[in-house]
Amino acid sequence: MSVLEVTDVRLAFDGVVAVDGVSFEVGEGELFAVIGPNGAGKTSIFNVLSGVYRPQQGTVRFRGHDLIGMRPHRIAAQGMARTFQNIELFSHLTVVDNLMLGRHNHMRYGALSAFLWLGKARAEELKNRAAVEEVIDFLELEQWRRYPVGLLPYGVQKRVELGRALAMEPKLLLLDEPVAGMNVEETEDMARFILDVREELNIPMIMVEHDMGLVMDLADRVMVMDFGRPIRTGTPAEVQQDPDVIRAYLGEQHKSVTP
Template sequence: MNVLEVEDVALAFSGVKAVDGVSFTVGAGELFAIIGPNGAGKTSIFNVLSGVYRPQQGSVRFQGQEILGMRPHRIAALGVARTFQNIELFAHLTVVDNLMLGRHNHMRYGALSAFAWLGRAKREELANRQAVEDVIDFLELEQWRRLPVGLLPYGVQKRVELGRALAMEPRVLLLDEPVAGMNVEETEDMARFVLDVRDELGIAMVMVEHDMGLVMELADRVMVLDFGKPIRTGTPAEVQRDPDVVRAYLGEQHKTVGGAA
């Protein structure tokens, strides 16, 4: 069963096509990767999926429901969460407080009941805090939970960003370069957690990433973009063997990633 269906999406800015006829599906529990050179349209696709951009053409269905034209907060409420290439956390808030922001869509009580700390507000707050503690345990963030995130190592901050998205309890998770700027140890840690999200939580993911070793190791399927157009979609092995992909993107790096020409 597909949780996400993208069909013939085209997006242009002042006549310049950023996305040109992109179609793909993401199945339940699948890790789908999008790769391509800088400027290939990867981030534009994420902005379409999350409601930031509205394309001039195409369809995006989430669990069978058309979401094009919906505002970003409505799409998020349906179950589409996103991380960002550049960390978008509140540096002066603690790990716990940043993760609680991911529970916003699950909070139904008003300001008056929150101030009184009675009834529904108290029950929901306790339930949301328990959900955050579960995320902290899952991502092994216990030792940093009460620290301001601005004081944490870069790799841990990226993990907190992943945790805030998971706190939303998404059905689809959009990962925008989750290991960008990380060292080898941090990259290995993040790769392990991404696999855990797929295998233990069963959350479908769409990942944009420049680390080809990571993509080819983790992804179930890969779509390659070049100047906004998809040139190949398939398994990592199929993509690496495609001569058009090698010419457009992988090049010499293909030999070190795939190990086969």
């Protein structure tokens, strides 16, 4: 069963085509990767999915809901969460407070109840705190829980960003270059956590990433883009052997790779 169905999406800005006839689907529990050179349209696809951009053509259906024209906060409420290439955390807030921000869609009490600290607000706060504690344990963030995020190592900050998305209890997770700027050890840690998200939480994911080793190791299927158009979608082994993909992106050294 498909979680997400994208059909013939086209997005242009003042005549410049960013996404041109893109179609793909993502199944339950699948890790679907999108790769391509800079400017290929990868982030534009994420912006279409999350409601930042509205395409001129095509359809996007997420668990039966048509997302075209829906505002980003409404899409998030449907269960789509996103991390960002450039960390979008509140640097002066602690890890716990940043993760609590991911619970906003699950907070059912109003400002008055919160101000007076009435029973409903208190019960909701405890429930959301418990959910955040599960994320902290899952991503092994316990030792940093009370630290301001801005004081943490870069790789840990990226992990906190993943944690904030997981705190939303997503039905689909968009990972925008999750290991960008990381060293080898940090990349290996993030790869392990991404696998845990798929295998233990069974959350389907779409990942945009330039680290080809990570993509080929983790992804179930890969869509390769060039100049806004998909040139091949298939398993990592199939994509690595495609002459058009080698020519457009992977490079001559990949010709000798065997499935």
